[in-house]
Amino acid sequence: MNSVVALFKIVPDDTLIKIAGSSLDLNVPSKISTYDKNAIEEAVRIKEKYNVKSIGVTAGNVDRKSIREALAMGLDEVIAIEMKQQDVRTTAEAIAEQINAIKPDLIITGETTTDSSTGVFTPYLSALINYPLITYVKSISIEGNKIKAERNLTTISELVETELPAIVSVVGEINTPRIPTVKQILESSKKPVKTITYNATPSIKITSITPYIIQRKRIIIEGKMEEAVDKLINYLKDEGVL
Numbered sequence: 001m002n003s004v005v006a007l008f009k010i011v012p013d014d015t016l017i018k019i020a021g022s023s024l025d026l027n028v029p030s031k032i033s034t035y036d037k038n039a040i041e042e043a044v045r046i047k048e049k050y051n052v053k054s055i056g057v058t059a060g061n062v063d064r065k066s067i068r069e070a071l072a073m074g075l076d077e078v079i080a081i082e083m084k085q086q087d088v089r090t091t092a093e094a095i096a097e098q099i100n101a102i103k104p105d106l107i108i109t110g111e112t113t114t115d116s117s118t119g120v121f122t123p124y125l126s127a128l129i130n131y132p133l134i135t136y137v138k139s140i141s142i143e144g145n146k147i148k149a150e151r152n153l154t155t156i157s158e159l160v161e162t163e164l165p166a167i168v169s170v171v172g173e174i175n176t177p178r179i180p181t182v183k184q185i186l187e188s189s190k191k192p193v194k195t196i197t198y199n200a201t202p203s204i205k206i207t208s209i210t211p212y213i214i215q216r217k218r219i220i221i222e223g224k225m226e227e228a229v230d231k232l233i234n235y236l237k238d239e240g241v242l
Contacts, residue, residue, distance in 0.1 A: 001142065001164070003053040005104040006043035007095065007125075008036035008070060010061040011115040019211045026209075030063040032070060035110025037177040038170050042140065043108050044074030045175065050142065052105070057098055059083055059091050062195065071188035072180035080195045087202035088121050094198040096128040106147065107167040111136060122169040132162040137170045 009032075016028040032040070040056065047054035056070045059081035067078050081094045099107065112119040126133035138152040142164075151158040152171050180188070219235070221228045236242045 001046075001050050001052045001105040003055060003102065003104040004043045004046045004106045004108065005055045005057055005099065005102060006036075006040045006070075006075060007107065007109040008040055008056060008058050009033045009110075009113045009115070010058055010063045010066045011113060014114050019213065022210060024209050024211050030061055030066050032066050033110060033113040033115065035112060035114075035170065035172055037073075037110075038172055038174050039108040039110045040070055040073050040075060041175045041177040042170055043106075044178075046106065046108075046140075046142070047074065047076070055079065055102060055104065057081070057095055059094050059198070060086050064193075067193055068185070068188045069180065071191045071193075072184045073178055074184075075191075077192040077194070080193055082195060082197045083200070085200075085202050085205070087204045088118060088124055090198075090200040090202050092121060092124040092128055093200065096125060097198075098196075099125075099129050103165070105164045106142075107131065107165075109167065109169045111169045111171050122167065126167050129167075131165055131167040134160055134162065134166065134168045137168045138173045140168065140170075140174070 010030050011033045012026050013028050013031045018025045043054045046052065054075045056075040056078040058067065058070075058078065060083050062080040062082050067080060070078055079098050081098070083090065083094060109122045122135065123133060134149045134151065136151045136153060137149045138157070139150040141148045145164050146161050147164055147166055147168070148159065148161040149168055151160060152173065221231045221235070223231065233242065
C-alpha cells in the first residue's frame with residue numbers, strides 16, 4: 001500500500017438546525033458529517049499501521065475550520081473541491097477526477113451523510129473509477145494486496161474480501177473518532193490544503209426544504225385506569241387508528 005484516501009463532507013450542524021415557520025434555519029456552524037469522521041479515523045489508523053500517506057478529499061462546502069479538524073485528526077493533506085452547486089452525480093464526478101490522479105490503494109467513506117442521507121454517493125463513485133465496493137463495513141483488515149471487511153447487515157454479519165485498490169463505506173461502530181490534542185490542532189495549520197474550483201450543472205436542484213411538523217392533539221384523558229383505557233380506545237377508533 002502507498003496511500004489511503006478518506007472522503008468527507010462538510011455539512012450544517014444538524015444538532016443546531018431549528019424550524020423557522022415553514023422552513024428550516026440552516027444558518028448554523030458547519031461540521032464534518034458524523035460517519036465521515038469514522039472514515040477519517042480509519043484512514044489515519046491504516047496510515048499509522050502501514051506507514052502510508054493519508055489524504056482527505058472533500059467537495060462542496062470547504063469550511064476551513066472543519067478541514068483543519070480533519071488534518072488535526074491525522075490526515076497528511078486535504079484536497080478541497082469548492083462547488084457552488086452539487087448533487088450526487090456532480091460530486092462523484094468532481095471527486096473521481098482527483099481519485100484518478102492520486103490512484104490510491106484504498107478509499108474510505110462514511111456510509112451516509114447527515115444532511116442528505118441518500119447513501120448512493122459511494123456506489124456512484126465506485127462505478128466511475130471502477131473500484132470494487134464494500135458497504136456497511138464495521139471492521140477492516142489488510143493482508144498483502146487483499147482487504148477483508150466485516151459488513152453489518154443488521155441481523156447478520158458478512159465477511160467479504162476483495163483485491164486492492166478498493167473503496168469501502170463504513171458504519172459508526174467501526175471505531176471511535178479521536179479528539180485532536182491542542183498540539184495536533186496547532187500543527188494542522190502547517191499541513192497542505194489544495195483548493196480546486198469545480199463548476200458543473202447538477203441534474204437535481206433543491207428548490208426548497210420544508211420541515212415535517214407534527215401537530216399534536218393535546219388531549220388529556222382523565223379518570224380511573226380502566227375508564228381511561230376505554231376512553232382512549234374509543235378515541236383511537238373514532239380517529240381511524242384502530
